[in-house]
Amino acid sequence: MIFFKRKKYILILSLFFFLFVFDKAEAATLYIKPSQTEVSVGNIVNVQISVDTSGKFINNVESIISFPKDLLEVVSLDNKSSIFSLWVENPSFSNSIGQATFNGGVPNPGFQGGNGNIISIIFKTKKVGTASIIFSNSAVRENDGLGTDILSSQRGSTINIVSSTKIEPIVQPQTNEPIGVSIITSKTHPDQAKWYSDNTPEFSWDLPKGAVGVRTLIGTASNGVPRVEYAPPISKKKVDALPDGIYYFSLQIKTANGWSDIYRYRVNIDTTPPRPFSITFPHGExxxxxxxxxxxxxxxxxxxxxxxxxxxxxxxxxxxxxxxxxxxxxxxxxxxxxxxxxxxxxxxxxxxxxxxxxxxxEAIESPIITYYQDEIESGDSIKIRGTTYPDSDITIVFKQDEKVISEEHTQSNSSGDFAFFLGKRIDTGVYTFTARVTDGRGAKSNETLPLTIAVKSALLNSLTSTVLNYLSAAILIVLALGGIILSGTYVWRRYLSIISSMKKESREAEDTVKKSFDILRKDLREHIAKLKRAESKRKLTKEEIEFLEQFEEELEDAENVIDKEIGDITR
Structure with a gap:
């Protein structure tokens, strides 16, 4: 009884373990569609990379897809209809090593399904051979919070590349003579591997001798069979506006020998611009x-x-x-x-x-010019010194009448000092210069304010110096003469002023003397008159007569002398 109980427990535990392990077993499959196909050299083949999750929810798939680079080349990758909206690694390819890679994801709750399209790869065949497309380094991760890899199998694809496209025509009767080769070309879409924004492609072909009809078809299927018949045959066809996508134009030509093989021409049409986007600055604008x-x-x-x-x-x-x-x-x-x-x-x-x-x-600080010559002779070197950031490049621009005549460079030392010597000859004239610094990062300053340098002719400077020397002496002489003239003028005016003052004072003195002398003379004459009246009454003495005669004579002499002296002063 105990034995059977133990067997029962063991059976239950085994069943539980089996169910647990089965539930956690790897189950997803990566595969390529179609698994096998045949394509002629130079044609296009589209393969689709898909995943089957076997009922589980997944959130990530990554893989490397390898292909023989000598047989195939990738034209483009297409993920527009992918189950993934997030890409850890955008789909990319390298024809030089024969690989395509992707790493895509989808947010919660993830993807569940048996036909999950991941990407489409469009190949162009290069030469005859069998091309195997295989997976490597692949992972399918479950959306379980742990990223468990549940990949269980991978199925690649085989492409048989033949020398020419041979798809069974609708009617292919027995023929005794070969049918002439017909080649489709397109002036609007000349390269089958390229994309075009023109959605009205035009095709043309050469009709073989004896052609009695053609059949055409335009569609998205790479193996479409022409069904629209034209009799008499046409040699070109323009298609109305097509939606964006990849299309194949198929052609058959009928002769007395029957219908030819099917010839195809691929066109890739895209009239829609890329999605709008914006530009951002992670470190600020x-x-x-x-x-x-x-x-x-x-x-x-x-x-x-x-x-x-x-x-x-x-x-x-x-x-x-x-x-x-x-x-x-x-x-x-x-x-x-x-x-x-x-x-x-x-x-x-x-x-x-x-x-x-x-x-x-933002500009860094401009250089500081500490020395320059504002005037030099032609043939002399222009010398400029200044200070700025250490170990930086200084650009010095010389202009004349706003026209750049020279752009020179020099370096600052570890202390930020710099010196510049322009040794080449510069014609006479007036020039300006500015300086700008560029530091080790490439950051630049604004230009300094323009500074002026006058370049003069050496001969002109010599003549100017000589003229200035003589002119200086002449100026000194003129100044001396001017000083003498001014001094003389002052003295003369002062003399005239003094003379005028003396004349005025002389006239005043003359008037005063005359008045005083007139009074004195009046008084004296009154005394003389008295003496003369006394003479009528008595006889004057001899002394009185002599005094009177002498006094009148001397009074007249004194009056004449005074008039003469006053007259001399006024002159």
Missing amino acids: KSFDPEPIILFDTIDNESGISHYDIKVGNGGPERTAPLAVSNPYSLPAQYPGTHTVIVKAIDRAGNSTNASADFTI
Whole structure:
């Protein structure tokens, strides 16, 4: 009884263990469709990479897909209808090593299904052979919070590449003579591997001798059979506007020998530009860094991004790879100021979408000019000294009448000092110069304010010096003469002033003397008159008569002398 109980417990535990292990077993499958196909040399074949999750929810698949590079080359990768919306590693390929890679994911709750399209790979066949497309380094991760790899199997694809396309025609009767070869060409879409934005392709072909009819077909199937018949035969066909996608134009030609093999021509049409996008600056729109970092990215649903054209201001476009350097991208060194960067995303068909953004580069400090000669003779060296950042490049620009005549460079030492000597001959004239510094990072300053240098002829300077020497002596003589003249003028005016004053005072003295003398003379004459009246009454004495005669004579002499002296003074 105990034995049976133990067997029962063992059976239950074994069943539980079996169910537990089975539940956790790897179950997903990676596979390629079609698993096998036949294609002629130079034609296109589209294979689809898919996953079967066997009922489990997954959130990530990664793989490397290898192909023989001598037999196949990848034309493009297409993930527009992928189950994944997140890409750890964007789908990419290398024809030089014969590999394509991807690493995609999907958010919660993940993907569950048996036909999960991951990417499509479009190959072009190169030569006859059997090409095996296989998986390696693959993983399918379950959405269990642990990222458990549940990949259980991988099924590749085999492509048999033959020398020419041989698909059974609708009617292929016995023929005794070979049918002439017909080659389809297209002036609107000349390269079957390229994408075009023209959605009205035109095809043409040469009709063999004896052709009585043709059949054509345009469609997305690479093995389509022509069904639209034209009799008499046509030699060209223009197709109305087609939606975006990959199409195959199929052609058969009928002669007396029957219908020919089917000839096909592929066209790739994409009229839709890449999705709109924006440009961001992870370190800010203002920076002292002369090479700011920008971020940008977009996708194109049909042909894929070919490249980006990046343009700053009026500079020419700079082409960059589609995915490798778009995030982040370092702009080339810019001068201080506000700039506009324009990024144009261009798909493989030439459609484009633009994005633009403004950014500002802050200027570092300008150099300080400590010495220069504002006037030199022609033939002399221009000497400039200054100070700025250590071990930096200084650009000195010489201008004449706003026209740049020379741009020179020098380096500052470890202390920031710099010296510049311009040894080449500069014609006489007036020049200005400015200086700008660029540090080790490439950051630039604004230009200094213009400083002026006058370059004069040596002969002219000599003549000018001689003339100035003589002119200086002449000026001194003129100044001396001028001083003498001014002094003489002053003395003369002073003399005249004194004479005028003396004349005035003389006239005043003359008037005073005359008045005084008149009074004296009046008084004396009255005394003389009295003496004469006394003479009538008595006889004057001899002494009185002599006194009277002598006094009158002397009074007259005194009056004459006074008049003469006053007259001399006034002259």
